[in-house]
Every structure is written in C-alpha cells, then in structure tokens.
Amino acid sequence: MHKPLENERVITGGIVLTMDEDNTVYDNGAVCVAGDTITYAGDAGGIDAAMAGRVIDAAGGIILPGLINTHTHAAMTCFRGLADDLDLMDWLNNYILPAESRLDAAKVHTSTMLACAEMMLSGTTCFSDMYLFEDAVARAAAESGMRAVVGEVLYDFDSPNYGPIDAGLRYTRELAEKWQNDPLVSIAVEPHSPYLCAPDLLEKAAAISAEYDIPLIIHLSETMTEKQGVFERYGKSPVAHLADIGVLSGRTLACHCVVVDDSEIEILRRFNVKVAHNPESNMKLASGIAPVPAMLEAGLCVGLGTDGPASNNDLDMFSEMDTAAKIHKANSLDPTVMDARTVLKMATIDAARALGLDHMTGSLVVGKKADIIIVDTDKPHLTPRYDPFSLLVYAASGSDVDTVVINGRVVVEKRRLLAIDTDRIMAEMKALSDDIRRMHNWRVNRVI
C-alpha cells in the first residue's frame, strides 16, 4: 500500500495507460508525483491518499504520458498558412527562405512561445526542435515549462543567426554548455541534411555529438529529388553516404526517411539509428509515404513528429497519430499495420527513445519525470469507450486534453493554460504576421 505524503500529488479517477514495457493498463488507476518525479503508477486501490497533498480527479478520463513531438520547427508558426498547396521549391525559395532571412531572436522567441502554447494545449509535453536562433527556442521552452531538445540548424552557407559556417559549431557547443544542467532543455547538434551539409561539416557535427554524448538530428532522404542529388554528388544514397563518412550512430535521429529502400533500412538498423516519422508534412509537401511498417519490421525505433507548422499546418500530435495509423494501411492495403497501440507508442515511449530521453520520460514509471496528460472522454465523439487506445488514436483531438503536467508542474488545468499569457503572445504574433505580410508584400493564397 503506497501512502502518498503531503508533498505528493495524486492523479486518479481514470484509466491509466502506463506505456511501460508490458504496456500495462490500470482500468481504475492512480499516479503519484513528488516534486518532478513519479512515485507510484498502478491501481487506485494500491494507495491510501488520506495524507496526499493534492488529488487531481481525472473524472473518468484517460491518464497517459505526455506526447512527444520528435521533429518540428516550432517558430514556423509565424508562417502557418502563409503559403500552401505549392510546389516544394516554389514554397521554399519564394516564400519560406526569404521570410526566414528576416527573422531574429525576438521573432523566433515569440513564434516558439505560440507553438509551446499550442503544443501544451494539445497534450504535447516535449518537443524536438531544429531551427534558427535556437537559444531563443530554448528560452521559450524553459519559460513556458516545456521539455525540449533543441539544436541550431547547420548548413554550408551563412546563417542569419550565427553568421559563417564554422560559427554554427561554436554556437552549438555554447548551447550545450549553457543548457547542460537545465531540468527541461537539452541540446542536440543538428546539421540540416546531406544535401545542404558537406562531409566536413557533417563529420565535425558527429564529433560534437560524440564529445557531449548528445543526439545528432538530421533531415534524411525526405524526397526523391534529395536522394537523386546526393547520388549524383557522392555516387551513393543519402543513408549510405552518412554511414560511409561515420555520421550514423545510436545517437542519430534521422528525420523523414521517406525515400529509403530495404537496404537503407538495414543500414539504419545496423547503426541503431532512430527515425522521426512526419506523415502529415510528408503528405502536404507531396514528399511521399515513408515505409514505416518495414522499418518497424526491421526493428527500428520510430518516433512520431509533426514537422513545422508551415507544412502541416498544426502541432497536434493526436491528429498526427490518426494520420500515421491510417496512411500506411491505405499504402500497404493492409488494415492490420500500424495498430493504435503501436502508434501511441510512437508518440510516447518510442519518441522518448528516439530522443535519448527514455530514462526520464515517455512512460508512467516510478522514478521517471512526471510528464502526464489527462484526456477528457466525457464527450459525444469519445463515446462509447470500448478501447482507450483506439479512442486516443482514431477519435480524440488535441482539444480533448484537459490537464497537462510537465516535470511535475501543472501547466494546463481544465484546458486553461497556466504557463503562458496566450492573449499577449497571440497579439505579438498578430503584429509579427502583419510585418511579414507587408515586408514581402505577398499575395496570400486567399487573394490569389
């Protein structure tokens, strides 16, 4: 019998999906939290809450680990809906890149705060970010109370943030030093891709990953165009190229991997590379459909991600789970692939593993950090309730999240965001988006 003390909070009154190794479910469960740490996860009958400091009633809902977004560019909220339904190169060269050249730390901070508000309100407790001015992203995550893995994007041309190429590596080292003891923020080294990074830059990035024992996160084989380009330049596939220059390891998170064949999947497996799967962005940008069932078959660890809000256009991991569960069924004509349990793992414990954070988050296990959400199922579209996994993946949306706890702190309560002044951030974004519209004098879709 666990007897929580007054320094412990108890979340109970609902079904608990632990997402632990045995995928244990407690129909009438409870989770106890002391400080930032889970002290109990099991049957409600197994605790005596008489002394507990506070009891949070899940009111018949579903209690599960917070969702983890393994790949995004959070600050791109400022470009959400600015340019859709366009050819990838038109979108990138005529809309996104020129806009990004005008960004600064303050704009990235505002845009990331807005993204954190959206993510927390939709049940995401941790995100992995690749963008510019990542110190501002790290600050936004810390201020809003979100767990985050952040890394400055590195490529073979000058950055509006750090300037010349080599300065990017220095900037990454500085980030790693500055944030090394932060309870929420950790740092990754993030070379953009094999097509925007020469071998020298990739090798130096890999050295930093090894030296600091931090993830190396990279876009890999996102499109056929990329794959062909790398083939022309190096005579091998992007995956083989990275393997040959020593960039792949168990610390590598490869984002997208849309255009990979079985031999490339085998290379990824051999190096224990993790994969970030971003189905909605891959669909919207017409990159294609990643062979995820084959990756899982091969034993790869695949985490789910939304990619940036300019190519999705939201950060809702629930809708991402729904799409991930369905797209591969249509693509393989096999309705048994990507079942709801598998997909929820890809958004929780497998996502944590992909980011090297599974020792602290991704499942409700004693000793891990308390990253917990409660989904309110007392709604017509979540009735009846035969199977909580099915409800979460196929019927719920981010707006069904009632309560969010990150690192032991309640950041969302009854859908109210406690951690961020959303009105202020939305007002700042309005001003910023008016600037962007004026600055570039864009014909926004609607008036085309």
Add this chain to the structure above:
Amino acid sequence: MHKPLENERVITGGIVLTMDEDNTVYDNGAVCVAGDTITYAGDAGGIDAAMAGRVIDAAGGIILPGLINTHTHAAMTCFRGLADDLDLMDWLNNYILPAESRLDAAKVHTSTMLACAEMMLSGTTCFSDMYLFEDAVARAAAESGMRAVVGEVLYDFDSPNYGPIDAGLRYTRELAEKWQNDPLVSIAVEPHSPYLCAPDLLEKAAAISAEYDIPLIIHLSETMTEKQGVFERYGKSPVAHLADIGVLSGRTLACHCVVVDDSEIEILRRFNVKVAHNPESNMKLASGIAPVPAMLEAGLCVGLGTDGPASNNDLDMFSEMDTAAKIHKANSLDPTVMDARTVLKMATIDAARALGLDHMTGSLVVGKKADIIIVDTDKPHLTPRYDPFSLLVYAASGSDVDTVVINGRVVVEKRRLLAIDTDRIMAEMKALSDDIRRMHNWRVNRVI
C-alpha cells in the same frame, strides 16, 4: 443598404466565406436570417442593424456554410472503437454484422442522436445516412434539428428491420411519403452495392428514384475485392454494370469509387453521377486511395464524407478535409492538387450538389436556408491568420466551431449544444455499449 427588421437575426463581426459561385469572401462580413432563410450575405457595411431582432457576434472568427457529410452510417457510433486494425472481412463478419443483427429501432435512434450531437458540435449541419431502421434515423435528425438525407439500406437478404427483400422497397416508399413535407429530412433510395444487390433490386430502386425524383445512393467500387467479384459475376466493372442496367443518372450518388479507372470515371461523368469521397475510412479499412484529382479533372462533382464512425472513427468533417487535402498530394507526389479552397467546396456547396440540396444549402446566398457555422479563430493553433481557407482545412478541428445554425435555428451556442441532452444520450449509449460488449462477449482490442 439592407435594414434587417426585428424578425431578422444578424451574424457579423467576422470574415464571411460565402462559398457562392464566385467564392466571394467578405473580410468584414454579415449574414442576415429571417425565419429559416438567408436574407443578406455581404459586407457588414451594407446593413443597418439598428432594428435587427438579434445580433450574433462572430468575434473576429470565420462565418461559413455548415459542413455537409455526404456519406455516413451515423448509428454506428455504438460500434466506435469496438474493432479496429482488423482485416476487412474479419471486421465485417466477426464484429459488425453479428452486432447489427441485434439492433432495433430504439438502439439506432439512441446511436444516431449521439452522432447528431457529435456532428453539430463539429460544425456539420447536414448528413447523408445509409443504414437500418432509417425511420428512427429520420426521427433523430428531426428531433435534434439536423438536416439529413436518409435511406434504408437494401440488399438481397432479409433485414432485421423490414424483413424480406421486397419489403425494403415498400419501406422506402413509405419513408418517402411520410417525410416528403419535412423541413429538415429528405429521403433517398439506397441499395447497398452492386455486390449485395441483384440487378432486379437495383432496377426497382432506380425506378423509385425516378418516380419520387429522389437520390439513389449506393456503395460503388470501394475495394478491389468488390470489383473483381462483380467482374466475375457480370463480366464487367461495377460502374459499367450499373450503367448497363440503367441505374446511373444525375440523381445517383456513388460512395467511395476507390477502385475506378479513367474509363469508369468517363462513364460516371457521362451520366452526371455524383461521388462521395471518404478518405479516412478508405485509409483505415485499407481499401486504397480514390483517384479524386482525376475525377475533378473530368468535371465530376465530388462531395466529402466520413463514412461510419466504426471505420473512421469520428464524424469530424474538419479532420476529413485535412486528410482529403493531404492524401492526394502524397499519392500523386503533386503538392498543388486538392488545394484548401477546392476541399472546402467539397465539404459545402459541392456536397450539397452531390445530395441534390444545392438549391437550399451549401453556400451563404440570399434565399437559401440558413445553415451557418462560426469558427472561433482566437486560439494559438489558429494564429496567425493569413488565409481562412488554409486555417479551416489544415489547422482547425471540429472543436473550434463556436456557433451552429441549422434552418435558421441556433443549435450550438458558444460550444453548448442546445438541441440535445447530451448527458442523457451518452448515458443511454453507455448502457447500450455495455450490452453490446456482454451480448457478444467480445475480446475488445484493449484486452486482446
């Protein structure tokens, strides 16, 4: 200058997407309603609301026609999440059909009321339904205040509702007579499919469609298995088979059309057949991806639908729009197909045309019935607002719908459902779902 009188209500304070023939947008628009009818749709500056009976403030949101679900089996809410990730025949024969054999009018009524609650709360104002005990479905729609096209499913075996085959045609005639003057409910004749209906039944159904001038709604070419079966029996494709026995006409709504080639699309075009596209169900059941861009290219009218909540598993037309806009980009590797405007038309005016209701709903045009929704965009995930079409299709979800007006009646106000006692319906569904679980002693997914 339009001067609404005290019997008129004014919806203003937001951007109006009329979805009219010119796709007119009013950045600061207003819609006036007298009784059940739209009396004005235009610039807010074009009215003098001094005398108006009531002003509904959209608070900077988006005002648009209610969404129209062109194909569902609403009562299947009682099976939502009961059986997922299964082979289609396993799902149908071992779970759904045995369960359906135990249904009755009361269970269908309860399940449909729950579906109406979900649909209204997610901005759907009209749905097209094919199922059993459709008089109970019609009553549920009328009671809840939803517009609906309902038709009893007809096939070559006895029905738990009407009994022997021919009684289904009689039952359909009785429905058509009973509901012919209803302001919300209209009737269709709905033979299940060319593989469950012999030519004789299909021809008699077509005769009823012609006699009453009502839609004939049928599943068509949903899977390759179906297509092969029809080919073996009739030596031609399902589409050619229906054409040859005189079933196709401008009153025909063909649901799914996943497995159709260009020659079959040409047949559908020649007969002015409308198509109901249900991407999420087609994906979840692994039926495949319908060639919708080719259908649009050929000039077919395609409306969007969710299919039943047992194969989706929700009735949210916003998530259906999102999926519809993305899946065809991934499938064709062309990011310019199925742009946001096209997809929103498929959920509004084109859906109305598909159901033969475009004279009364589907766009905000003077003289049409007042089926109107307001989307609240004052949220982080709907910020910034460059393009309302993009926001609605790629970022909004059903839970962003703030206000719903159907046939001039406010049925949802500030997310509160006025038309249905949802607590009572959810309690009834809980009891019904407990019965279903017991009755069949099913190993629900979670405990498998």
